[in-house]
Amino acid sequence: GxxxxxxxxxxxxxxxxxxxxxxxxxxxxxxxxxxxxxKLVVFKKINLLDPKEITLRFHLIFCRNVLIYFNSETRRNVLENLKRRLKPGGFLFLGHSETLPIDEKGFSFIEPSAYRLQEQKDERWS
Structure with missing residues (x-):
C-alpha cells in the first residue's frame, strides 16, 4: 500500500x-x-467463528474493529480461534475501542489494542 x-x-x-x-x-x-x-501479504475473507477456515499460524493478527459487533460469548469464540492460529510470542492487534476480557488467559498486554500470546513453557524440563 x-x-x-x-x-x-x-x-x-x-x-x-x-x-x-x-x-x-x-x-x-x-x-x-x-x-x-x-507479495508476502495475503488478505482473505474468512468466517472468524469457523476454526477450520483459519488453517495457518501467524506471527501477527490484525482484528481491528470487529469484536465490538459481537456479544461476549461470540467474542470469546472468535478470540479462542484467533489464539489457536497465533504462533507463541505472536501479536494480536485489536481496534482502539476493543480490549480483551479481563479473564482472557494466555495474552500479555503490550499497549492499548496490542497483546502478545505468551510462550508456552515446556513443563517436561526445568
Missing part, C-alpha cells in the same frame, strides 16, 4: 529503507511498500 509519511514516522530509518520506497513528484510525502514485501 501507499501511506503518508506521518503514518510511518515512528519507524526506524533502517525499516523505512528496507521495506518502503519514497514517493516523488505528486507522491512526495508518501511511501510505498516494496513489491517483495507486498
Amino acid at each position: 501507499i501511506y503518508k509519511m506521518e503514518k510511518v514516522e515512528n519507524a526506524s530509518p533502517h525499516i523505512l529503507k528496507k521495506y518502503f520506497l519514497k514517493g516523488r513528484g505528486k507522491w512526495e510525502g508518501c511511501v510505498k511498500v516494496k513489491d517483495e514485501v507486498r
Whole structure:
C-alpha cells in the first residue's frame, strides 16, 4: 500500500529503507511498500467463528474493529480461534475501542489494542 509519511514516522530509518520506497513528484510525502514485501501479504475473507477456515499460524493478527459487533460469548469464540492460529510470542492487534476480557488467559498486554500470546513453557524440563 501507499501511506503518508506521518503514518510511518515512528519507524526506524533502517525499516523505512528496507521495506518502503519514497514517493516523488505528486507522491512526495508518501511511501510505498516494496513489491517483495507486498507479495508476502495475503488478505482473505474468512468466517472468524469457523476454526477450520483459519488453517495457518501467524506471527501477527490484525482484528481491528470487529469484536465490538459481537456479544461476549461470540467474542470469546472468535478470540479462542484467533489464539489457536497465533504462533507463541505472536501479536494480536485489536481496534482502539476493543480490549480483551479481563479473564482472557494466555495474552500479555503490550499497549492499548496490542497483546502478545505468551510462550508456552515446556513443563517436561526445568
